[in-house]
Amino acid sequence: MRILHIWNTAGVASVIAKFMDRLFGTKSLVVHRRAFDPFGVTTYGELWDCGAKTFALKCLVLARKFDIIHIHSFDKLIPYLKFLYPNKPIVLHYHGSDIRGKWLQKEKRWSKADAILYSTQDVVNEETPKIAIYSPNPVDADLFYPSSNAEYTKKIAFHIRYNADDLAEKYAAKYGLKLVLHDRKDAIPHKKLPEILRKYEYYVDVKRDPYGHLLKSLSKTGLEALACGLKVIRWDGEIIEGFPEEHKPENVVQKIYEIYRDVIGGRRYGVSEFR
Structure with a gap:
């Protein structure tokens, strides 16, 4: 085929x-x-x-x-x-x-x-x-997977900015996390993303579209973070762990x-x- x-x-x-x-x-x-x-x-x-x-x-x-x-x-x-x-x-x-x-x-x-x-x-x-x-x-399992050698500092969250910094900051404060913001205009090469994600305990997966509407679904980066073993804070502030089988x-x-x-x-x- x-x-x-x-x-x-x-x-x-x-x-x-x-x-x-x-x-x-x-x-x-x-x-x-x-x-x-x-x-x-x-x-x-x-x-x-x-x-x-x-x-x-x-x-x-x-x-x-x-x-x-x-x-x-x-x-x-x-x-x-x-x-x-x-x-x-x-x-x-x-x-x-x-x-x-x-x-x-x-x-x-x-x-x-x-x-x-x-x-x-x-x-x-x-x-x-x-x-x-x-x-x-x-999610590409050849790239995104938990690493037994990865070292991360606890209570630090990573967030790629998508017009929702206010929510990212709110949820980080809610869980007592230090927040690291990354401007998506500073492109992270896809093959380097797993290495960067594994430095953090959390990924804050909140995004708004260009019209200001909150997107109520896990992003592909959010899924990749789960695959790397991170905890992910989703759009409603809930923390999820574990990579979903369907992905x-x-x-x-x-x-x-x-x-x-x-x-x-x-x-x-x-x-x-x-x-």
């Missing part, structure tokens, strides 16, 4: 492709624009140095060589792919701000996909199609592989089958 992943939101495509190929013997290719990967999350796949139009055209041509097209966020390409390759299965994968509050606005795009996935449950509302399937964000890459790709097999077999997920 040959799979083309177009775009690489938060590095999720790289994790899915790597573990899918490892566990199921598929042949995956992830393609992304270098200009949109300042953190180096494309650890598996290719980064292209090109503009938007060239990227889209290259993807349209390249798609002919693959059995399945798995599109991450880049939904505007779907009508063109379906026009060129009407029988080629397309899996569309949303990751958060790309679809939050936009289901009706984007219906003409997602309605043409053979399967629709979303990776965080806070995007679900009354406009979400019943065909959409929850696919938890996988283990082998569990995530197992479900996606089953969806791939279904759509290759001609199945298009029906309205009454989910949720």
